[in-house]
Amino acid sequence: MPQIEAASPHVMNTYGRLPIALSHGRGVRVWDVNGKEYLDALGGIAVNTLGHGHPRLVPALQDQVARMIHCSNYYHVPLQEQLAAKLVELSGLTNAFFCSTGLEANEAALKLARKYGHDKGITNPKVVVYEKAFHGRSIATLSATGNPKVQAGFGPLVEGFIRVPLNDIEALKQATEGDKDVVAVFFEAIQGEGGVNPMQLAYMRQVRALCDERGWLMMIDEVQCGMGRTGKWFAHQWAGIKPDVMPLAKGLGSGVPVGAVVAGPKAANIFQPGNHGTTFGGNPLAMRAGVETIRIMEEDGLLQNAERVGAHLKTAFEKAFAGNPGVKEVRGQGLMLGIELAKPCGVLVQRAADAGLLLSVTADSVVRMVPALILTQAEADEIVALLVPLIQAFLAE
Ligand SMILES: Cc1ncc(COP(=O)(O)O)c(C=O)c1O
Numbered sequence: 001m002p003q004i005e006a007a008s009p010h011v012m013n014t015y016g017r018l019p020i021a022l023s024h025g026r027g028v029r030v031w032d033v034n035g036k037e038y039l040d041a042l043g044g045i046a047v048n049t050l051g052h053g054h055p056r057l058v059p060a061l062q063d064q065v066a067r068m069i070h071c072s073n074y075y076h077v078p079l080q081e082q083l084a085a086k087l088v089e090l091s092g093l094t095n096a097f098f099c100s101t102g103l104e105a106n107e108a109a110l111k112l113a114r115k116y117g118h119d120k121g122i123t124n125p126k127v128v129v130y131e132k133a134f135h136g137r138s139i140a141t142l143s144a145t146g147n148p149k150v151q152a153g154f155g156p157l158v159e160g161f162i163r164v165p166l167n168d169i170e171a172l173k174q175a176t177e178g179d180k181d182v183v184a185v186f187f188e189a190i191q192g193e194g195g196v197n198p199m200q201l202a203y204m205r206q207v208r209a210l211c212d213e214r215g216w217l218m219m220i221d222e223v224q225c226g227m228g229r230t231g232k233w234f235a236h237q238w239a240g241i242k243p244d245v246m247p248l249a250k251g252l253g254s255g256v257p258v259g260a261v262v263a264g265p266k267a268a269n270i271f272q273p274g275n276h277g278t279t280f281g282g283n284p285l286a287m288r289a290g291v292e293t294i295r296i297m298e299e300d301g302l303l304q305n306a307e308r309v310g311a312h313l314k315t316a317f318e319k320a321f322a323g324n325p326g327v328k329e330v331r332g333q334g335l336m337l338g339i340e341l342a343k344p345c346g347v348l349v350q351r352a353a354d355a356g357l358l359l360s361v362t363a364d365s366v367v368r369m370v371p372a373l374i375l376t377q378a379e380a381d382e383i384v385a386l387l388v389p390l391i392q393a394f395l396a397e
Helices: 057-067 078-091 102-119 137-145 170-175 201-214 235-239 284-301 300-319 348-354 377-397
Strands: 022-026 027-030 036-041 095-099 127-132 162-164 182-188 217-221 245-248 259-263 327-333 336-342 361-362 366-369
Touching: 022 348, 027 127, 027 182, 057 284, 078 095, 078 284, 095 102, 102 127, 102 182, 102 217, 102 259, 162 170, 162 245, 162 284, 170 201, 182 201, 182 245, 201 217, 201 235, 235 336, 284 300, 300 336, 300 377, 348 361, 348 377, 366 377
Parallel strands: 127 162, 127 182, 182 217, 217 245
Antiparallel strands: 022 027, 027 036, 095 259, 245 259, 327 336, 336 366, 361 366
């Protein structure tokens, strides 16, 4: 079989790509155009909830493609109501808006927060955001992001953000002391791109109480950590709280682009016709992908699987690296795991791929795994067997 070059001379140079071109997949395995097989612990960056080529998702999507891919939001789209009702049931919130990506969902959340303020007579509304946060790459969402590398070259940034450290309620109180313009607090329940940094459950409860006391919206970005990845539908549910606004995307359509903002009573009626919209948002194909993804997750107990296999994987890494000063921490929950090393480790991405394992390194020194939620314990053991020696050898260099 001829070797096919992985190169893209006409595609904009926005990603530092590996010299690999993937061709197809099945479950948590993918093959490149040269026939090399990989175990996929990245899942398209927390997107491929059901893995690749799922035997029940594929025919459902084929059926939907043949019926209707897209119409317009000028009409009612019954599948939107079906997916919205399901997200309402799973979240305990009341209404959903549909878009296609995570940044769009976050952009909509930020617009909701601003209009919430304007409706109360606050003309310069401010939103509290967090250090190391990642919310997307539009101008507003990169302004909310807490990573100078993401912002460099794109100023002036959008105004109206107050940045605070994670898990420090006193810092949040101090930063907002006497500020009547604050309208919302916005964070990821577990930061993804920032290095798999969980918000403490007690902290989330404290923020909930503060938002209630001050009349702020609590907005939780569940784009990466949501949709069952941690073993609950949404990661904040481990804290027993409900946000007012919850952006979703990534895993919601198991690979078909779909985003959503789910809102509770404080935020569900802020947008009125003309305030917000997007051409592709809520199209029948995306909605069917969401409905079928959730149906299969429920039928196959994938939340329980994510929790169980994730705990197994985490324990295996903790054991393997116990007492190794090169490993600072193994953290995360369910199938959202990070291994923080004591030195930058970007080279591990290529080395792991060479060994037949796909993963990513984020925040320079955190090896991140966000595989499909169908991962079995045996497949988790394969990940451990491939990755542990690579990290050990790297740390010994
Ligand atoms: C927490 C979080 N929010 C938002 C985004 C942006 O999503 P998208 O790339 O679909 O715009 C990401 C992407 O990594 C994310 O992890």
